[in-house]
Each structure stands twice: as structure tokens, then as C-alpha cells.
Amino acid sequence: MIEMNSVNKWYGKNFQVLKDCSLSVAKGEVIVVCGPSGSGKSTLIKTVNGLEPINSGEITVAGTSITAKSTNLDKMRSKIGMVFQNFELFPHMNVTENIKLGQTKVLGRSPAEAETKALALLERVGLAEQAHKYPSQLSGGQQQRVAIARGLAMEPMAMLFDEPTSALDPEMINEVLDVMVGLAKEGMTMMVVTHEMGFARKVADRVVFMDHGEIVEDATSQDFFGSPRSERAQEFLSKILNH
Amino acid sequence: MNYNWDWGILFRDPYLGWIIQGLGWTLAISLLAWIIAFSLGSALGVFRTASSPVLRALATTYVEIFRNIPLLVQLFLWYFVFPELLPDDWSRWVKRDMPFPALTTAVVAIGLYTASRVCEQVRSGIEAVGPGQRQAGRAIGMSEVQVYRYILLPNAYRIIIPPLTSEFLTIFKQSSLALTIGVVELTAMTRQIEEYTFQGFEAFTAATIVYSLVTFTVMAVMRQVDRRTALPGTFSKGAA
Numbered sequence: 001m002i003e004m005n006s007v008n009k010w011y012g013k014n015f016q017v018l019k020d021c022s023l024s025v026a027k028g029e030v031i032v033v034c035g036p037s038g039s040g041k042s043t044l045i046k047t048v049n050g051l052e053p054i055n056s057g058e059i060t061v062a063g064t065s066i067t068a069k070s071t072n073l074d075k076m077r078s079k080i081g082m083v084f085q086n087f088e089l090f091p092h093m094n095v096t097e098n099i100k101l102g103q104t105k106v107l108g109r110s111p112a113e114a115e116t117k118a119l120a121l122l123e124r125v126g127l128a129e130q131a132h133k134y135p136s137q138l139s140g141g142q143q144q145r146v147a148i149a150r151g152l153a154m155e156p157m158a159m160l161f162d163e164p165t166s167a168l169d170p171e172m173i174n175e176v177l178d179v180m181v182g183l184a185k186e187g188m189t190m191m192v193v194t195h196e197m198g199f200a201r202k203v204a205d206r207v208v209f210m211d212h213g214e215i216v217e218d219a220t221s222q223d224f225f226g227s228p229r230s231e232r233a234q235e236f237l238s239k240i241l242n243h
Numbered sequence: 244m245n246y247n248w249d250w251g252i253l254f255r256d257p258y259l260g261w262i263i264q265g266l267g268w269t270l271a272i273s274l275l276a277w278i279i280a281f282s283l284g285s286a287l288g289v290f291r292t293a294s295s296p297v298l299r300a301l302a303t304t305y306v307e308i309f310r311n312i313p314l315l316v317q318l319f320l321w322y323f324v325f326p327e328l329l330p331d332d333w334s335r336w337v338k339r340d341m342p343f344p345a346l347t348t349a350v351v352a353i354g355l356y357t358a359s360r361v362c363e364q365v366r367s368g369i370e371a372v373g374p375g376q377r378q379a380g381r382a383i384g385m386s387e388v389q390v391y392r393y394i395l396l397p398n399a400y401r402i403i404i405p406p407l408t409s410e411f412l413t414i415f416k417q418s419s420l421a422l423t424i425g426v427v428e429l430t431a432m433t434r435q436i437e438e439y440t441f442q443g444f445e446a447f448t449a450a451t452i453v454y455s456l457v458t459f460t461v462m463a464v465m466r467q468v469d470r471r472t473a474l475p476g477t478f479s480k481g482a483a
Contacts, residue, residue: 051378078384088379092397092474101393102383134475154383 001027001158001189002048007057009043017043018054019213025158030190032200032221035210036236041193042085044210045160048191049080062157078106081151081159085166087143089135095122095146096131099153107154114153121149125179141172148179158189165196197241201225209233249442253449258436265432266453272349272418272428277411279354280361287358288365288399289391302362309359314352315420321352322424349421357414364406368399401472408465412458429453 002025009018017040025031033041046052047059050066050073059066064076089098099118103109109117122128125145135143144164151159161180165173177199184190184203194200200207200221207224209217209232217224217233228234252258290302309317322345326337341347372395380390400407422431433450437443 046378049382051381074381074384074386076384077382080382082379082382084375084379084382086375088375090376090379090394090398092401102385105389105393106384137475150383 001025001029001062002191003058003060004044004048005058007044007047007054007059009047009052009054017213018047021057021210021213021215023208023215023218025189025191027189028187029205030184030188030192030203031206031208032204033191033193033208033210034195034197034200034236035216039210040213041210042162045162045191045193048160049077049082051077051082074106078102078154079157081148081154081156083144083147083151083159083161083164085163087135087140087147087167089143089146089150091135094132094134095127095138098135098146099150102150103153117153118149121152122146124152125149126175139172140168141175144168144172144176145179148176148183152183158191159183161190161192161194163193163195165194195240197225197237209236211236246444247442248445249440250445252436252440252442253445258440258446261432261436262429262449262453265427265429266457268346268421268426268428269415269418269430270457272346272353272421272426273411273415275350276354276357276414276418279351280357280410280414281407283355283358284361285365285396287362288369289396291362291366292369292395294387306359306362309356310363314356314417315423317356318349318352318420318424322348345421345425348424349418349426353414353417353420357410357417360410360413361407364403364410365399368403369395371402372398401474404465404469404472408462411465412461415457415461416454 002023004021004023007018007021008016010016021040021044023031023044033044035041043052047054048061048066050059054067057067061076061080065071066073066076089095090101093101096115096118099121100111100114103114103117104111119128119131122131125148127142127145127149130138130142130146135146138146148159148164164180165176168176173196177196180190180192180199181203192199192204204221207217207219207221208215209219209224209228209230211232217228217230219228224233225237228237253262287302287305290298291306293299312320326334329337338344376394376398377390380394381387385393418428419430421428422434427435429450433446436446440446
């Protein structure tokens with residue numbers, strides 16, 4: 001579903017954020033990308049839908065090149081859902097309008113159809129009763145669930161999550177992870193940047209470990225948590241799993 | 244001080260009429276110049292934050308030119324110099340045949356100057372909305388134009404209501420510069436009353452009060468606008 005081939009990206013001339021990254025995610029697969037901060041995880045996931053341009057290499061999603069000039073990027077993005085660390089709900093619209101916007105303006109659905117879809121998705125993420133509230137009136141966990149619903153409303157073929165729980169208070173992390181686990185079980189193709197190792201262990205098919213812009217390890221989650229091959233991954237795990 | 248106070252002249256014919264007429268011209272200059280400043284300034288503010296380097300350079304150049312030349316100099320340039328640079332027919336039209344040459348020139352000069360300032364307000368508003376909102380919009384497949392139309396601008400305008408109110412008040416006050424090219428607006432009328440009656444204190448007091456009444460009204464209205472457009476769960480600080 002997602003193929004990355006020797007992706008390189010520089011900020012300026014001297015700083016290379018992504019070094020020769022190659023990765024593939026099969027349909028229905030859930031992969032977790034982890035690594036220390038500044039290792040390029042967020043940049044990597046944002047290259048998948050072209051939010052971050054790359055300098056060399058190739059990225060294809062469902063066989064369509066993201067990097068080719070001839071690709072209609074807007075159209076590709078509408079088929080790839082994305083959830084951000086800071087939710088990024090549109091503050092001037094209520095929850096339902098947030099979920100309807102892309103459906104009506106990008107997919108051309110009728111307002112009534114979009115509304116039905118929005119309410120069904122709110123039901124699914126457990127927020128039906130918040131449909132008419134504004135983002136600022138919701139907790140972080142609720143906002144992130146709305147953001148997931150906003151992504152799902154486009155009926156994406158894959159979902160990208162960029163540290164979806166990093167900005168949340170601890171007691172709200174699970175309500176978001178529960179929604180993500182549900183999605184994974186339904187067979188959604190997911191690429192998740194996260195430090196939630198419990199989530200990785202439970203639902204990830206593979207774990208990708210990054211450091212200094214390089215993919216250091218790409219292993220099944222069983223192997224990764226059992227016996228990571230690289231020293232840096234071992235060190236990283238010992239730091240975050242010891243307590 | 245030997246001065247004959249006579250507040251009554253303000254309400255005498257023809258002086259009251261002059262004040263009202265002067266206010267009419269002042270409001271005309273301000274509102275028409277604001278239409279230019281707001282629409283052009285908004286477009287430039289969008290260009291200044293757009294992904295296209297050409298649009299960004301264009302808007303930046305505009306701002307650098309128009310914001311850095313004193314308004315009075317710009318007014319003189321448009322009125323005395325610009326028509327001379329045109330071909331004869333056009334020059335004659337601008338100087339004489341177009342409707343209200345002095346008023347039109349003042350409106351255009353003040354409008355174009357203030358557009359550069361509105362541009363910077365709009366740019367700062369868009370930047371305050373943040374890159375995350377832009378990415379979120381693009382991520383659901385919206386085009387750059389749609390992102391501006393549905394996400395960035397509605398939020399940016401809410402943020403910049405207070406500074407935009409200030410810009411309008413500035414236009415309103417700077418409209419008095421139009422008297423230098425012969426538009427008989429409120430300040431010019433006030434001077435005229437002084438010249439006819441030698442009651443300068445009364446005349447300029449009246450002008451002060453009229454200007455203040457208008458600015459207070461604008462501020463009160465904009466405070467309401469700010470309150471009405473505020474988003475639930477956020478605080479709005481009120482206009483200017």
C-alpha cells in the first residue's frame with residue numbers, strides 16, 4: 001500500500017533529516033514508527049502524503065507516485081487520512097462541521113449525506129453527544145477522537161498518525177488508543193508515529209525504529225520487543241520500558 | 244486673552260451646513276479608501292503567505308514601497324507627478340475630466356497606502372492561525388485556495404479585528420490630508436469657518452468633537468462585531 005524507496009530530505013544544505021529511508025506497508029498492516037525525538041519520525045510520516053516534500057527517492061501509495069509532478073496531490077491526500085499531534089481541528093467550526101468540511105468541499109457530498117456520515121462517525125468514536133460543541137469546549141482526548149473521525153469521513157485507504165497521544169494528559173491517552181485499536185482490528189492500513197509501546201506491542205505488525213534520520217531497524221513487533229538487533233534500539237527500549 | 248467667544252456660530256447658516264458637508268466628504272474618502280485598502284490588502288496578505296514565491300515577492304515589494312513612503316508624499320506624487328507621466332489624453336482625463344479628480348486621487352492614494360498596512364495585519368493574522376491548520380486542511384485534500392477560503396481567513400480575520408479597527412480609524416483621521424490637494428473635507432471646512440468668522444476655537448472644537456464621535460461609534464460597533472464573531476470557549480478582548 002505504501003512504498004518508500006531511498007527517501008532523502010535535507011533542511012538547508014547541511015542538515016539531512018531523512019537518510020536513505022526505505023519502507024513498505026502492506027494493505028491492512030499496522031506499523032509503528034518510534035525513535036528518539038529529532039530522529040525524523042514526524043518528517044517521515046508527513047512525506048507519505050506529500051505534506052513534506054523530499055529531495056530524492058520515491059514514494060508511492062496504492063501504486064500512485066506521491067513525488068511525481070503529474071500526480072494530483074490533493075486527490076491523493078483526500079484518500080489518506082492524517083491525525084496530528086495537536087489535533088488541528090478547525091476552531092471556527094463545531095465538531096460536526098469539522099467532519100463535514102472535507103466531505104462537502106473535497107468529495108462533493110451533499111450536506112445531508114455528509115451530516116449523516118459525520119454523526120455515524122461521532123457515534124463510533126463515542127462522541128455523539130458532543131456533535132454541536134466547538135473544539136475548544138472539548139478535552140484533548142475528545143478533540144483527537146474527532147480528528148480521527150474527520151480523517152475517516154473521507155473513507156481513506158490508509159491512515160497516518162503523527163504522535164496522536166503525545167499532547168494528551170495521561171488519563172486521556174487510552175480513549176484515543178482504544179479508537180485506534182478498533183481501527184486496526186477492522187483492517188485499516190495504519191502508519192503510527194508513537195511512543196506508546198503498549199499499543200505497538202498489542203496491535204503493530206511491525207515496528208520501525210529511527211535514529212538521526214535513518215531507519216535503523218524494521219522488525220516484526222515480536223522480534224523488536226523480544227530481541228532488537230541494533231544497539232541503539234536496545235538502548236532506546238531500555239530507557240522507555242524500564243518503568 | 245481678548246477673544247469673543249461665540250458658540251452660536253456653529254449652529255448658524257451656513258456654517259453648520261459646512262460642517263455637515265465636510266463630514267460627508269471625510270466619510271466618503273474614508274469609506275471608499277477603506278474598500279480599496281481592505282480588498283487589496285487582504286489579497287496581498289494572502290499572497291505574502293502563499294506557497295508561490297512569485298506571489299510572495301510581489302506582495303513584499305508592494306508593502307516595502309507603499310509602507311515606506313510618507314503618505315503626504317504619496318498623495319502629492321499621485322496628484323502632481325503621476326498625471327504628467329501619462330500620455331496626453333489620459334493625463335487630461337486624470338487631471339480634469341474624471342469625476343472629482345481631487346477626491347478620487349485622495350481615495351486612491353490613501354487606499355493604496357493603507358492596503359500595505361492591512362496586508363501586514365492579514366499576514367500576521369494568517370501566521371497566528373499557524374502552519375498546523377494549513378497542513379490539516381491540505382491533509383484532507385483541500386486545495387491551497389480552499390484552505391485560505393474555509394480555514395485560514397475566517398480565523399485570521401477574527402484575530403485581527405482589533406488592529407483592523409485601528410487601521411480604519413487611521414484612514415479616517417488621515418483623510419484630513421486630502422485638504423492639501425484641495426478636497427474640502429471636515430478639516431478644510433473648519434479652517435474655512437475660521438477664515439470667514441475668526442472663531443477658530445469654536446470651529447476646531449466642533450471638528451474635534453465630530454471626529455471623536457465618529458471614532459467612538461466605530462469602536463463601539465467593532466467591539467460588537469468582535470463579540471458576535473468570537474468563538475465559543477474563547478476570549479475576545481474587544482476592539483482597539
